[in-house]
Every structure is written in structure tokens, then in C-alpha cells.
Amino acid sequence: MNIKVNKRLYRSRKERQLAGVCGGVADYLGVDPTLVRLIWVIFAIAGGPGVLLYLIMAIVVPEESEFVQASAEKSKNEDLD
Numbered sequence: 001m002n003i004k005v006n007k008r009l010y011r012s013r014k015e016r017q018l019a020g021v022c023g024g025v026a027d028y029l030g031v032d033p034t035l036v037r038l039i040w041v042i043f044a045i046a047g048g049p050g051v052l053l054y055l056i057m058a059i060v061v062p063e064e065s066e067f068v069q070a071s072a073e074k075s076k077n078e079d080l081d
Contacts, residue, residue, distance in 0.1 A: 010064035
């Protein structure tokens with residue numbers, strides 16, 4: 001069992017539709033990106049801060065580096081073995 005101590009929020013390079021915010025949040029929380037996108041759309045339609053929050057996070061949250069992406073894929077492959 002691997003426990004990540006220094007877990008950081010990044011915009012996803014792999015699970016991206018627009019800016020990768022929902023994919024990054026999903027990866028950080030360990031849930032399906034489609035679920036995060038669905039919740040985000042519900043917030044946006046319901047008059048919540050969904051669109052504004054997405055734009056802010058697209059600007060503020062850094063994009064995941066290629067090193068972080070490669071190491072995450074490596075650890076997922078090790079968990080499957």
C-alpha cells in the first residue's frame with residue numbers, strides 16, 4: 001500500500017476536456033473525472049459559482065508536469081502488479 005504524503009493539485013494533461021481542472025480535481029480526490037465534470041455542470045446550471053471557480057482554477061492551479069504524469073502512471077502500474 002503506497003501512501004502519498006506530498007499530494008498536490010494539478011491540472012491534468014491526460015484527463016482534459018478544456019483546461020484539465022476537473023481531471024486534476026478527480027485525480028486529487030481519487031474519483032472518476034466524469035463525476036467531477038457532472039457536479040461542476042450542476043453547480044454552473046444551478047446558478048452556483050461553477051463557471052467562475054473553473055476559470056479561477058484554470059488560471060491559478062499549475063499544469064501537471066511531464067515528470068509528475070510519468071511517475072503517477074508508473075505507480076498505478078505497480079499497484080496493478
